Amino acid sequence: MSEMRVPAGPGGPSVVCECECDDVFLNEVEKVASMYRGRPEDLVQALHDVQSLRNYLPREALRVVARTLDVPESRVHGVATFYSMFSTRPRGRHIIRICESAPCHVAGAAEIIDSLLDELGVEMGGTTSDKLFTVETSSCLGVCGVAPAIMIDDVVYGNLCAEDLPEILRRYR
Amino acid sequence: MAFYRAHVLVCGGFPCVAAGCRAVRDAIERSVREHGLEREVRVVETGCLGPCDLGPIVVVYPEGTVYARVTVSDAREIVDEHLLKGRAVKRLEYTGHLPSVSLADDKRTDYFEIQERIVLENVGLIDPDSIEEYIGRDGYHAAGVALTSMSPDEVIETIKSSGLRGRGGAAFPTGVKLGFTARAEDDQKYIICNADEGEPGTFKDRLILEGDPHKVIEGMIILGYSVGASMGYVYIRGEYYLSIERIERAIEEARKYGLLGADIFGSGFDFDIEVKKGAGAYVCGEETALIESMEGKRGEPRQKPPYPGTCGLWGKPTVVNNVETIANVPPIIRNGADWFRQFGTPTSPGTKVYTLTGDVNNKGLIEVPMGITLREVIYGVGGGIPGGRRFKMAQTGGTAGGCLSEAHLDIPMDYENLQEAGSALGSGALLIIDDSHCIVDTACILLHFFEHESCGQCTPCREGTRRLCDIFRKVGELTATEDHLKLARELAEVMQSSSLCALGQSVAVPLFTILDHYADEIKAHLEGRCPAGVCRRLPTGVDEEAYVTSHAGGGIK
Numbered sequence: 001m002s003e004m005r006v007p008a009g010p011g012g013p014s015v016v017c018e019c020e021c022d023d024v025f026l027n028e029v030e031k032v033a034s035m036y037r038g039r040p041e042d043l044v045q046a047l048h049d050v051q052s053l054r055n056y057l058p059r060e061a062l063r064v065v066a067r068t069l070d071v072p073e074s075r076v077h078g079v080a081t082f083y084s085m086f087s088t089r090p091r092g093r094h095i096i097r098i099c100e101s102a103p104c105h106v107a108g109a110a111e112i113i114d115s116l117l118d119e120l121g122v123e124m125g126g127t128t129s130d131k132l133f134t135v136e137t138s139s140c141l142g143v144c145g146v147a148p149a150i151m152i153d154d155v156v157y158g159n160l161c162a163e164d165l166p167e168i169l170r171r172y173r
Numbered sequence: 174m175a176f177y178r179a180h181v182l183v184c185g186g187f188p189c190v191a192a193g194c195r196a197v198r199d200a201i202e203r204s205v206r207e208h209g210l211e212r213e214v215r216v217v218e219t220g221c222l223g224p225c226d227l228g229p230i231v232v233v234y235p236e237g238t239v240y241a242r243v244t245v246s247d248a249r250e251i252v253d254e255h256l257l258k259g260r261a262v263k264r265l266e267y268t269g270h271l272p273s274v275s276l277a278d279d280k281r282t283d284y285f286e287i288q289e290r291i292v293l294e295n296v297g298l299i300d301p302d303s304i305e306e307y308i309g310r311d312g313y314h315a316a317g318v319a320l321t322s323m324s325p326d327e328v329i330e331t332i333k334s335s336g337l338r339g340r341g342g343a344a345f346p347t348g349v350k351l352g353f354t355a356r357a358e359d360d361q362k363y364i365i366c367n368a369d370e371g372e373p374g375t376f377k378d379r380l381i382l383e384g385d386p387h388k389v390i391e392g393m394i395i396l397g398y399s400v401g402a403s404m405g406y407v408y409i410r411g412e413y414y415l416s417i418e419r420i421e422r423a424i425e426e427a428r429k430y431g432l433l434g435a436d437i438f439g440s441g442f443d444f445d446i447e448v449k450k451g452a453g454a455y456v457c458g459e460e461t462a463l464i465e466s467m468e469g470k471r472g473e474p475r476q477k478p479p480y481p482g483t484c485g486l487w488g489k490p491t492v493v494n495n496v497e498t499i500a501n502v503p504p505i506i507r508n509g510a511d512w513f514r515q516f517g518t519p520t521s522p523g524t525k526v527y528t529l530t531g532d533v534n535n536k537g538l539i540e541v542p543m544g545i546t547l548r549e550v551i552y553g554v555g556g557g558i559p560g561g562r563r564f565k566m567a568q569t570g571g572t573a574g575g576c577l578s579e580a581h582l583d584i585p586m587d588y589e590n591l592q593e594a595g596s597a598l599g600s601g602a603l604l605i606i607d608d609s610h611c612i613v614d615t616a617c618i619l620l621h622f623f624e625h626e627s628c629g630q631c632t633p634c635r636e637g638t639r640r641l642c643d644i645f646r647k648v649g650e651l652t653a654t655e656d657h658l659k660l661a662r663e664l665a666e667v668m669q670s671s672s673l674c675a676l677g678q679s680v681a682v683p684l685f686t687i688l689d690h691y692a693d694e695i696k697a698h699l700e701g702r703c704p705a706g707v708c709r710r711l712p713t714g715v716d717e718e719a720y721v722t723s724h725a726g727g728g729i730k
């Protein structure tokens with residue numbers, strides 16, 4: 001991610017990256033992260049909380065987390081890029097996870113994937129131009145009893161057929 | 174406690190939540206209130222009732238009438254007709270039989286006769302948010318007995334002689350594992366409940382946690398006491414929002430009742446539990462990767478030995494057990510080892526919880542004694558293959574399990590017999606596939622999973638999974654040769670012997686069973702034919718990358 005330094009404002013130098021990491025946001029990050037101060041073992045939980053602010057983990061936010069929890073920045077970056085629920089790239093307001101594991105595949109997940117991407121006009125992994133949705137594939141979501149399934153944020157939609165998608169998406173628009 | 178004329182159970186297992194059970198529950202409650210029935214009728218959201226594809230499911234007691242695929246407007250009709258006028262709504266009635274309902278009426282029929290409930294004894298019957306209901310069904314009795322009248326050694330001996338083996342995949346004898354940690358000398362030891370459940374096709378642990386969370390807590394208390402651990406952790410997949418919510422609430426309740434905290438049952442034994450959330454990595458289900466993750470690191474497996482039993486979380490002796498294993502502990506302590514041994518087979522006692530998915534009529538959660546055959550499960554509990562199609566393949570144990578063909582339908586499902594067939598019982602996932610699917614396409618999906626989930630730490634697994642994907646993509650494009658298959662076998666053998674953890678080691682299990690059991694179908698692909706009509710040759714002159722992305726069949730990126 002490219003970043004850019006801006007001239008120091010009244011409050012001293014501040015750093016922004018392309019994702020509008022303004023001071024207000026970074027303060028918020030620090031507030032959230034400081035609940036885990038002195039508990040570096042809770043790095044994963046801290047990143048969950050920080051990510052919930054903007055649906056992704058900007059580089060600057062990782063720096064703040066590293067400083068607050070007193071862990072090397074390299075380790076924070078390593079953890080943030082290891083787990084599939086974390087993203088270091090900007091994402092839309094709602095995350096759509098499509099299961100592509102075998103039980104969902106057998107139940108017709110491929111067709112759901114095609115229709116969903118068509119409906120949203122994005123590629124897999126992409127974000128819609130209105131920044132509303134990001135589509136990601138996922139391994140089994142643990143709801144194979146109602147395969148094929150997708151998850152939008154924390155809500156699962158199961159027993160899907162392609163015709164259900166427009167109605168489901170409408171609820172978020 | 175107030176007395177109610179009728180109880181309405183609305184399934185609140187996660188699949189039913191996905192199917193819209195919350196709106197149905199609200200509609201029933203509203204309607205009950207409108208009719209002024211709230212003192213007579215109690216509406217309860219329960220854990221999973223079993224057949225998930227029939228959700229949302231509603232059960233009305235005392236009759237035990239089961240309603241399937243209930244909508245909001247049906248909900249009103251159920252209250253109007255059944256609760257007000259006492260007439261069951263025939264149109265919505267599910268005439269099959271739910272094992273979780275058999276308590277109320279004893280007309281146990283046909284298929285469900287073979288189900289036996291130990292782990293799921295309360296799931297679907299009680300309100301998971303109510304500790305009183307759990308206590309009302311002998312809950313925490315086993316913990317009371319263990320802590321006040323048994324020595325830690327006696328607890329371990331009982332579990333040892335019950336023959337309980339780990340239900341998380343490796344099938345290690347639980348009592349023996351406890352023995353290692355009990356003998357380790359240290360001032361701090363830990364119990365970890367492994368609820369990372371990432372094995373595709375598996376959703377039993379979530380439904381146990383969501384349907385009967387106190388049972389897991391009770392099991393952990395007993396395990397903690399047996400090895401001398403004062404702290405327990407439940408490590409749950411980050412995507413399991415409802416499980417996290419339910420277990421956290423249950424822990425809170427247990428603390429209020431003095432069942433967690435200092436001096437439990439006046440025994441002088443202290444124990445508490447904390448929940449840790451994962452963040453989406455299959456490999457974190459591997460016990461040492463899980464521990465790394467709990468220490469705030471990348472979930473990369475450790476070299477074993479040392480095993481967690483002596484050197485686990487923060488280097489301290491740690492017992493890691495699967496949710497289902499832990500849920501077996503209270504009934505074993507309550508009823509004794511001999512009672513447990515009357516279920517299942519001599520070498521694999523007890524029951525197994527399976528999740529049935531794929532091309533089968535009754536998908537969902539079942540619990541059956543160890544040792545019943547695949548045929549009994551598929552054609553009995555599972556109700557057979559839909560649409561008049563033929564059975565083609567059953568993969569037992571999840572993506573890391575073996576693929577069994579029609580010739581294996583009659584082998585008893587227990588640890589030994591499945592291993593002999595080249596497969597494994599694994600996590601209890603059972604994926605059934607009919608003859609409309611192509612084995613090569615299926616193999617691509619399975620291999621893609623391993624490629625995606627390999628943590629990248631060791632070379633055989635990181636590179637091997639990728640190469641295997643490439644090879645099977647070629648087979649699917651009908652351009653592979655005998656040499657490709659030979660290379661695939663060789664690669665898998667190397668991975669089996671030299672990968673750091675069982676993720677890379679186990680790729681060989683599905684791969685070899687597919688190569689062995691479906692040799693003819695694969696050979697046809699080498700000759701340019703896909704018998705199931707799924708695979709097509711890559712048109713010449715197209716951009717391979719782009720073509721593969723758009724014709725991935727869901728699997729290959």
Ligand SMILES: Cc1cc2nc3c(=O)[nH]c(=O)nc-3n(C[C@H](O)[C@H](O)[C@H](O)COP(=O)(O)O)c2cc1C
Binds near residue numbers: 458
């Ligand atoms: C890649 C991989 C993933 C695993 N995932 C899980 C899991 O999700 N849940 C689980 O209980 N065990 C899982 N295991 C097995 C654990 O390493 C461990 O054997 C188990 O938690 C021990 O508990 P048990 O003795 O009660 O089975 C996994 C193993 C591997 C190699």
Ligand code: FES
Binds near residue numbers: 101
């Ligand atoms: S395979 Fe899709 S949710 Fe499990």
